[in-house]
Amino acid sequence: MKYNFDERVERRNTNCIKWDTAERSYGDKDIIPLWIADMDFKAPQEVVDAIKERAEHGVFGYTRRSQESYKSVIGWMKKRYNWDVKREWIKFAPGVVPGLNIIVQAYTKPGDEIIIQTPVYHPFYSIIKNNGCQIVENPLKYAKGRYEMDFDNLKKSITKKTRMIILCSPHNPVGRVWTKDELMQLGNIALENDILVVADEIHGDLAYKPNVHNVFASISEEFADNSIICTAPNKTFNIAGLKTANIIIKNPKLRSQYELQFERAFLEGPTVLGDIAQTAAYTHGEQWYEEMMEYVTGNLEYTMDFFKTRIPKIKITRPEGTYLLWLDCSALHMTNEDLNDFFIKKCKVWFNNGESFGKAGANFVRLNIATSRSVLQEAYERIEREINILDGILEVRGYNLEPGEKLDIELLYAHQR
Known part of the structure; x- marks a missing residue:
């Protein structure tokens, strides 16, 4: 090694x-x-070296995402998941959790219902409650030594107020890497009921062989148009403190809604060193x-x-x-x-x-x-x-x-x- x-x-x-x-x-x-x-x-040393080189410049003013940063995300997604991402689909967030908060604000209103599959990453609860929405739990089933989605209960949980499913993929904390068949079942239920799928895929790179992570939006054009993919290099390369994440939105209408809410929050682009770190990690950290x-x-x-x-x-x-x-x-x-x-x-x-x-x-x-x-x-x-x-x-x-x-x-x- x-x-x-x-x-x-x-x-x-x-x-x-x-x-x-x-x-x-x-x-x-x-x-x-x-x-x-x-x-x-x-x-990775390549990330450390890139940060040192940029730090030597000595000026750390307002910054924007570099073309190299976009290319690094596109290249990583293509190589790891055979998913062709376009530059304009990639939107910034200062972390997946802040990104999820922006998403809930952009696509729901107080009183709307959001489905989560429990037990699940605890900030999901706070994000939903803090924005005045209702939590609908679809508990995972434990069968034959592993957790599974309960599709029958999921269908029963949907009402006229259901607007969104937040999918944790891979699932935190139970560690499931959802199969393509499971994701297809979930995606079809969402399409049939006009429910937006928001996939937190920050742990996507961390699948143990022979398990394979499937990016939800890569499964079909219909799924891509009805989903938002939240990911980041943070867990993969241990750079969470540099505050960068990628919110990938193919659907132009959904993308414009995210952009509007991002502006309303007076948020800006990445930090100087966060952008540098992401580029170096995805380009040289394999x-x-x-x-x-x-x-x-x-x-x-x-x-x-x-x-x-x-x-x-x-x-x-x-x-x-x-x-x-x-x-x-x-x-x-x-x-x-x-x-x-x-x-x-x-x-x-x-x-x-x-x-x-x-x-x-x-x-x-x-x-x-x-x-x-x-x-x-x-x-x-x-x-x-x-x-x-x-x-x-x-x-x-x-x-x-x-x-x-x-x-x-x-x-x-x-x-x-």
């Missing part, structure tokens, strides 16, 4: 949300953060990307094996994409609050609490494996040790818990003391 992903890059004291927030929030700098979805890997995916795949296998053999109480749904894992902790018999406290205060490992992704996330946590393997090993060994301690206490106390019964964690540890 050209790149060393085993390197532990010190991110503390860099105003890093992932690493510095732990001490500020919990007063403990020894907590290992495996929550927020960014990597601990250095970005080897880094391939090696990163190989390393993260190794992290996935390491994690699956560790939990299966050493922490079997916690069950993991094997992801087909993303570097995020969905952990079922129901066998620990804890409330969500106790579960969060157990991992942070006892194990000193910080996950996303599953309940933030919706009611279906109760008893789950989300784990980010995009870090050096030694960090994962340290975190997993902490969890293993604390669960073994907990099991020992339960054995001494003679606990025999029924399914669904919750432990009184505070009382249990008080007895231990």
